[in-house]
Amino acid sequence: MGFVVEPDEAQEWIAADVRNAEVLFPYLNGEDLNSRPDSSSSRWVIDFNDWDEARAARYRLPYKRAAELVRPERQRKKPDGSYVLRNPLPERWWQYAEKRPAMRNAIADLGEVLVLAQVSNTAQPVFIPNGTVPSHKLVVFASDSRALLTCLASSVHYVWARKYSGAMKNDLSYSPSDVFLTLPQPTTTRRMEQIGAVLDEERREIMLRRNLGLTKIYNLVHDSRIVDDKDVERLRAIHVEIDDATVEAYGWDDIQLDHGFHSYRQNERWTVGAAARIEIVDRLLEENLRRAGTADQARIGSPSGMTQEGGDRLFN
Structure with a gap:
C-alpha cells in the first residue's frame, strides 16, 4: 500500500x-x-x-x-x-x-x-x-475480444466457475487455473462478437445513466420483484441472447436453457434452469475428454512424438 x-x-x-x-x-x-x-x-x-x-x-x-x-x-x-x-x-x-x-x-x-x-x-x-x-x-484476460466477453459473461462460464472455484461466504472466489484454463471454449462466432459488443455498450450506458455499479445493477437483474424496469428487462434479454449465442457456438442448440429466476447456491438469480446447468457441465466435461483424445492422437501420429499444430492447446 x-x-x-x-x-x-x-x-x-x-x-x-x-x-x-x-x-x-x-x-x-x-x-x-x-x-x-x-x-x-x-x-x-x-x-x-x-x-x-x-x-x-x-x-x-x-x-x-x-x-x-x-x-x-x-x-x-x-x-x-x-x-x-x-x-x-x-x-x-x-x-x-x-x-x-x-x-x-x-x-x-x-x-x-x-x-x-x-x-x-x-x-x-x-x-x-x-x-x-x-x-x-x-483477474486479467489478455484480450479485447467481444466474443470472449460473451463467453465469460455467459451462464456456461458461470456454472463452470461455480463448480471448480471456491467461495468466500456466498461469493465466487475465481481461480483462473481451475476455471479459465480448464474451460473448453467454443469456436467464436460473429453472433458472439455482436452480442458481446451490445452487452458492453448498453450495460455501460445504463450503469452511467443510473449511477449504479456492477454489483447494484446485477442485484436488480437477479431480483424477481423488479418487473417494470425497462433497463433491467433489457439486461435480462441481453443475457438470454449471450447464453443462446454461446451454446450455439458449442453446437448445443438442443439444450433447453429455461431462463428465469432460479434458486442457485442459496441465492435467487436470473439464470438458466437446474437441468440446463447440469447438462452444460456434463457436456463441457465430455468436450474436454474429446479434445484430450484428439491431442493424444496427434501426439501419436506425429513422427517426432510432438503435438501437431494446435494440438497442445487442450483448452483453447
Whole structure:
C-alpha cells in the first residue's frame, strides 16, 4: 500500500513535474470495479515496473514516497541481521513484489483488456483501459475480444466457475487455473462478437445513466420483484441472447436453457434452469475428454512424438 497515492496528490505531483505521469497510473481493485458506475479506479499508484533504482530516483516525489513507506517495510531484519522478506524484495524495494512481466507483455499492444473481480457474487467481466494497474484481486484476460466477453459473461462460464472455484461466504472466489484454463471454449462466432459488443455498450450506458455499479445493477437483474424496469428487462434479454449465442457456438442448440429466476447456491438469480446447468457441465466435461483424445492422437501420429499444430492447446 506504500505505492498507492490519492488522486489529488497524484495530480499535484504531475503538476510539479510532468514526467511523474510516466510512473503514476490509475490503480483498480475489485471493489472499484464492482461499485463504481464507470468501473474506474478511485486511487492511483506508483509503478516503476522493472527499472533499476537510479532510473526510479529521477522521479523525485514518487521515489521519495516509496523510500519513506515501502523501503522500511521491505528491509525489516531478523535478530540475526538477515532480511525478514524473501529476495529480491529487500534489494529491489522500489519495485512491486509481483510485477507480472508475462501479463504486461501479453497486453502491451491492446487498448483495453477484460478483467474480472476475483471475489464477487456478480462475476461479470468488464473492459478497462490498458494503462490501468490492476490489483492482485483482479483477474486479467489478455484480450479485447467481444466474443470472449460473451463467453465469460455467459451462464456456461458461470456454472463452470461455480463448480471448480471456491467461495468466500456466498461469493465466487475465481481461480483462473481451475476455471479459465480448464474451460473448453467454443469456436467464436460473429453472433458472439455482436452480442458481446451490445452487452458492453448498453450495460455501460445504463450503469452511467443510473449511477449504479456492477454489483447494484446485477442485484436488480437477479431480483424477481423488479418487473417494470425497462433497463433491467433489457439486461435480462441481453443475457438470454449471450447464453443462446454461446451454446450455439458449442453446437448445443438442443439444450433447453429455461431462463428465469432460479434458486442457485442459496441465492435467487436470473439464470438458466437446474437441468440446463447440469447438462452444460456434463457436456463441457465430455468436450474436454474429446479434445484430450484428439491431442493424444496427434501426439501419436506425429513422427517426432510432438503435438501437431494446435494440438497442445487442450483448452483453447
